[in-house]
Amino acid sequence: VKKTPQGGTLEGLGEVDMIRLIQSMVSAERPHHLVKGIGDDCAVLKTPEDRELLVTTDTLIEGVHFTNQTLSPALLGWKSLAVSVSDIAAMGGKPHTAFLAMSIQRSRPVDFVKAFMEGFRACAGDMGVALAGGDVTESQSSAVITVTVLGACLSENVVYRSGAGVGDDVWVTGPLGNAAGGLFLLLNRKVSEHPHYSPLIMAHQKPSPPLDVGMALGESGLVHAMIDISDGIAKDLGHICEESGVGAMLVADALPTSEELERLTAEAGKEILGWALQGGEDYELLFTASPGSEERILSVTEEVSGRPAVKIGTIISGEGVWLETEKGREPLAPGGFVHFSK
């Protein structure tokens, strides 16, 4: 890689050396399944014969999904891969290969790319993913990061959104609303000075999709439908309901929330229920299973992650997502961030 002056920008580095820089920061060890990674017209992969191929693509855009106030370059690198890995987890699959399309301004420091790749590499290492290719292009305004992740799953273990049945329990793998609380803190600095809120900030900045839990649930054969929580459970459960042709009743008192979030919402005068239902970006898993599977769901999830899943509602006939509180039952608006909406 060409030596660049301390504090140099991509304009001084150029496209070829930027690809070399990225290549130099990828794990030197080529995984067995990767016949050819970065450096040809295509990556060439051997895929396991007995498994189906899972593919997912996600884009993060500066000013929409993140700003330099909410994510450092290294955390952006981590998160841009983690959000796609979360989709693989939601099918019960195991991710193996990633492709990175990075469009950034020429005025960016080279150190931005280095820090981004450090975060990306750390996540790739944790998740067992190899970076095998991509595209680097010059953006005229904001940074746009698109990551495609490939994974594998035995055909009989793939969990779709469409399998929920009336009477199923609705489960979630972890606390809800932490990422929304973290984002609030990042956008309202004064409150964030309290160090005990760091789990909330981490939930927004450095999500760790519960891959092992997703795989174990897929293998267990107990799960009827599954999705990752990217837009908030109101909306994500709505997707399961639509694809399965059912409705869902959530029990407000059953929704798991963290002590930190309870403290923050009390302090900031916010409704914890809104964040738990519509906050989004928690990257936990939301799934349904027969009531008879309750004990096994609890033991599988606790065994794999140390955190037993939490039962938060029931699949009902009809349509839409409903919420049961002390006051009765009410239909739930999806809420959360919607692209292209007013």
Add this chain to the structure above:
Amino acid sequence: VKKTPQGGTLEGLGEVDMIRLIQSMVSAERPHHLVKGIGDDCAVLKTPEDRELLVTTDTLIEGVHFTNQTLSPALLGWKSLAVSVSDIAAMGGKPHTAFLAMSIQRSRPVDFVKAFMEGFRACAGDMGVALAGGDVTESQSSAVITVTVLGACLSENVVYRSGAGVGDDVWVTGPLGNAAGGLFLLLNRKVSEHPHYSPLIMAHQKPSPPLDVGMALGESGLVHAMIDISDGIAKDLGHICEESGVGAMLVADALPTSEELERLTAEAGKEILGWALQGGEDYELLFTASPGSEERILSVTEEVSGRPAVKIGTIISGEGVWLETEKGREPLAPGGFVHFSK
């Protein structure tokens, strides 16, 4: 799909209906290999057991790769898929599945997306590719389109950039510089009024990668190294040389150019050699083979496409790409567009 007023924008449509719109414009027939397409956390694919998986990702950015002066929405849809298919062709592979990440402004008309998808679908139909997923996100400034294409190839037929050997002939599948001429015409409207220049404009706007030729060359076992012409042959042949540890000598008089380009360069007072060497975006294939394979290369390429490949130079020892003209031999600068360069 929600009815939108004539001339409505994406702001009136929203994210969910935009995905439905895209889904409604995808071929209704689900191909055999696609277990699940758009509508879950991941696409689920069956991959052929005896073949390797090829993966490529390319980004087109408004203001960098295209403007509304150079590409209509429909042609943008076509081209955004074609440029990735070209990478599959350059490995000798057959593309089967595409993923579309589209970031656009909420102020865009719904008709932009419809026209884009018509072009994308036409190209997908021609190339035998199924759209199986992606991501639609809101961009704050320019449109950014990233397409990932998956393909398949028998292990023994994959052609890499790294196989060129000293003494190999250098071949190209079609005329050079047409796309550069077309771009010049699009940016200098007065000249473009001549209808006889339309092949040049088509070369820029609606490239058709020679997929069948790429596959036939891979299957023939005759080809040592191959790449598609995206950046101009000076730069693309440079990639083959670098990866193969060799140099190359191009013969200026041997470079194939179209009558239309000859006419345009004469009329506009431009150097045809510069466009042929450094123009880029021709999306033909550039490859090397032993001199003893000449006749078979000619017959394979003519049989498949009706256009015999053209021999344009020789692989030599040393490094870099050289050009032989009447005046002698000179080293060739890669030229062409370089992201992040001054």
